[in-house]
Amino acid sequence: MTSTAVPPQTLTRLPVYARVLDDLVRRGVVTASSVELAAAAGVESAQLRRDLSHLGSYGKRGVGYDVAELRAQLRGALGVGRRRGVVVVGVGNLGRAVASYAGLVPRGFEVVALVDVDPQVVGTTVAGVEVGDLADLPRLVAEREVSLAVLTVPGAAAQDALDAVAASGVRSVLSFAPRALTVPDGVALRSVDVAAELQILSYYLPPV
């Protein structure tokens, strides 16, 4: 299949494959079969082949995949290589941790703006970036070419924060707030809820 839309569940696995290929490149591996790639990624080989087929990707029959070429295709699909400006909204403990997270830079993400509403926090510098006021978001987004937002605000502030980033032109948002959010038109939202993850794990723990 050629590159029509990638199914959602496949999409969540592409970054995993990309990471595996980064490793292989680092180790000088030139070619890898679907069985080898799948083992490193923790999935079935048939699933990996099916996933890659959605990208219109080409391996060589009898040989496997060219590591460098496949890596390039995945990076292309995920927009790695293009610089992606990120704004962190909400500079509490979690916001600081995200702003300081070293794992973003190698994947092309750069935290170029931080905003908060607390006057005690606005004006301070975190991870080399001065914290701006939430009201300045539209200007910061435009000036610094922000394309993604990370919401690390309290739950009660999350909907307003989402509306604000959407209004300022950001179309991709990752929220850490424990809230169901109404998503403005044209915005892609993903949510991570740490307490919810722990509750899901709790389900498997012995009761009482």
Next chain:
Amino acid sequence: MTSTAVPPQTLTRLPVYARVLDDLVRRGVVTASSVELAAAAGVESAQLRRDLSHLGSYGKRGVGYDVAELRAQLRGALGVGRRRGVVVVGVGNLGRAVASYAGLVPRGFEVVALVDVDPQVVGTTVAGVEVGDLADLPRLVAEREVSLAVLTVPGAAAQDALDAVAASGVRSVLSFAPRALTVPDGVALRSVDVAAELQILSYYLPPV
């Protein structure tokens, strides 16, 4: 249906429903229909009814669900109410943020132990808890009745950390490390990868 195993995808929505019911209780609402609950949770009403049916949950036909009763059932399934001790493995920025995260306590999670390998960090106090050495994990887990672990270690250390927490008796683990991990027998693992989430969002951004 009565309480057989809850399907995985249903399970991920139960904490959302639990949150919605918390809100309704706070606002003094006594009864709610599947349409109302589903709207607040951001899902379809049929899906919510199907999900709840897996719990063997009982609403009243023609009326809806008793908010307090349904909340109690969900809390029971997710183990809320039972105190859950959590150990945070890796006391960097993210580990500190998790340890200080106020959203855990209302859901019954208590960070009772922190461990790291860095001698500069071991012995310091974070969020009111003294940081222990990774080598002390088995003792800390036993003494403080830890049932869940959160891994906030660098990717390269994640597999060792997972093996260590599993060996110390923890059976439920939430990892923030950007790595595919081999899961020891009997352990439930969930993973959150912030950079991967941003990459998934990047897929939807305009290219080049």
Next chain:
DNA sequence: GCATGTGAAACAGTTCACAGCG
């Protein structure tokens, strides 16, 4: 009368297994 709970239908995702190509 009205909203639940659930068969049945529709849809989506995964795995099997092999034809076909390098």
Next chain:
DNA sequence: CGCTGTGAACTGTTTCACATGC
């Protein structure tokens, strides 16, 4: 000959639509 790419079978999930019972 070995491995990809993919039809076909299968498994799981969501949605429909309505009989049932409060």
